[in-house]
Amino acid sequence: MTWDDKIITDKELASFSEGPRGNQLASRVAALIEHQKRNWPLLREGYESLQKAELRRISLPGTQGGGVVLQLNPKRIRSTAAPVDKASVDARRCFLCPESLPPEEKGIAYGETLIITCNPYPVLDRHLSIIHRQHIPQRIEGNVETLLDLARDLGPDYFVLYNGPQCGASAPDHLHFQACSRTLLPIEDDLRGRTASDQVIALTGCGRSVIVYRGGDTRVLARSIYQSLDALARTGAPHGSDVSGEPMVNIIATNCERGWTVYLFPRARHRPASFYAEGEERLTISPGAIDMAGVVVMPDAEQFRRVTPERVGEILSEVSLDRKSVDKVVLKLTV
């Protein structure tokens, strides 16, 4: 099985298309999702389960923003609790390589190197996995421009995300991005009214560390993000056990007529101590980009009901790089 066998034909897409729209890629992707819901039972079940997912909106103590949304999503247990250490990853078959994909799974080619597919365990509506054709490691170096291009080409109804190999990516050995509907993206409420365009700021008051970049020029934005990653690496920001030395980050990008907004979450650790705790202390929360952006996925119903806003606040703070280090990085960018 090769990627060429997995690419959906125009004919297959045609009967799910609602005709030409302004944004061509978004309209092709919408048709892909409908095709896949019809023909791929696992994906259909994933969306049925998402529809039933319970939500709990909470305010984080000591913050001024929009708070976060807890989502009870039992189907995510596989991803939330996935072992991502090198030995476990080496021992399993890569689930993003074409020969491992279910026969029903199809995708749309994006440029020469990426394939857009539907994530069968969606956390948000229109959840896409955007997979590199080659089995090459998850890295942000050289890929920021692609992230920005994807955000622009998918249009304003999506956000695009990158999870670092040691902080959220469940396939650290195979380069991929994700994209989701932008309807539920709480971090946007924290930012509202706080920046002008063409600015880099450390966003405060939201209970986790985040650097926000706004601008309309891909090269300028990408340069600024690469500089931040270099500065984070030099600051000694943790990079987990990753051999590349890439600082632990999650990145989210949105795009609209005014340009891009990029949220970079510098991390101190992947999983909080409570992930490994026993009994009452245990919380199966394993933050990646979506959680850091304010949709905290919880696969366990009992934990979902008992967790307090204080605990969620502590977890997001525990996995975030400390404020002083983040300020140092931003300062270097603005002088």
Ligand SMILES: [Zn+2]
């Ligand atoms: Zn692979």
